[in-house]
Amino acid sequence: MAVQPEGTPCWADAMFSDVEGAKSFYGDVLGWTFGESSSEYGNYTQAYKDGKAVAAVVPPMPGQEGQSAWCLYFASPDAAATAQKIRDNGGTVVMEPMQVGDFGTMALASEPSGAVFGVWQAGTHEGFEAISVPGAYAWAEVFTREPEKTDAFLPAVFPFSAKQMDAPEAGPEMDFRIFNVGEDTVLGRMKMTDDFPPEVPSYVNVYFAVEDCDAAVAKATERGGILRFGPMSSPFGRFAALSDPQGASFSVIDLSTTEGDMPKLTDVS
Secondary structure, eight states, X not given: OOOOOTTOEEEEEEXXXXXXXXXXXXXXXXXXXXXXXXXXXXXXXXXXXXXXXXXXXXXXXXXXXXXXXXXXXXXXXXXXXXXXXXXXXTOEEEEEEEEETTTEEEEEEEOTTOOEXXXXXXSSOOSOSOOXXXXXXXXXXXXXXXXXXXHHHHHHHSOOEEXXXXXXXXOTTOOEEEXXXXXXXXXXXXXXXXXXXXXXXXXXXXXXXXXXXXHHHHHHHXXXXXXXXXXXXXXXXXXXXXXXXXXXXXXXXXXXXXXXXXXXXXXXX
């Protein structure tokens, strides 16, 4: 797979204090197998589906123990230049660009409403080897309480064009926007409503594809995960939002089970 165009989600990883527990959970729910942990790189361990790299898990560095969370990385041809754009447009660089051997260069940042994301300048590691197949990354959305800040930031940092979803049947609270790189839709942005407890910060929600949403939810909850929303059918697929036993939020989606008409999208100038 060639290096992804700038702004395309290209990798996902998560820090877990119990890496073996995470491997067992996601192995069961998403069918992942795992490579050898790389002691040179903090025991970073890649996850595979049918032999293709789809994500990674890693233990926290000393002093970094905190809430487990999935981190989505966006492709960049120049991580240092992207980091500067992030600063210039009201974001925060949480971790300065750092070269990871010959694999590439990574940075961590947060957009102005606080959602954390990664930047990846590919070297030998170009990112996802499979997407939108069961067990692989399928989609992501930025959940934010301050959509106007997020909406200004994202196209200023990445070469995104935007469309606003017009879905009156979803109610006046529904505020959803999509971002494209060229013709490809790569990211969603959802305004957080009062349904979210006030202590939940802005975050990036990562979706993994599954063959059967309901079966994946049953397996996840049986293994100690918590169902947060759904399962629900939509024009995009049948999906559900979950938290794993260590508290990391993620969603699963069966892309083959769709229901309803695609919503209308309006270009945002």
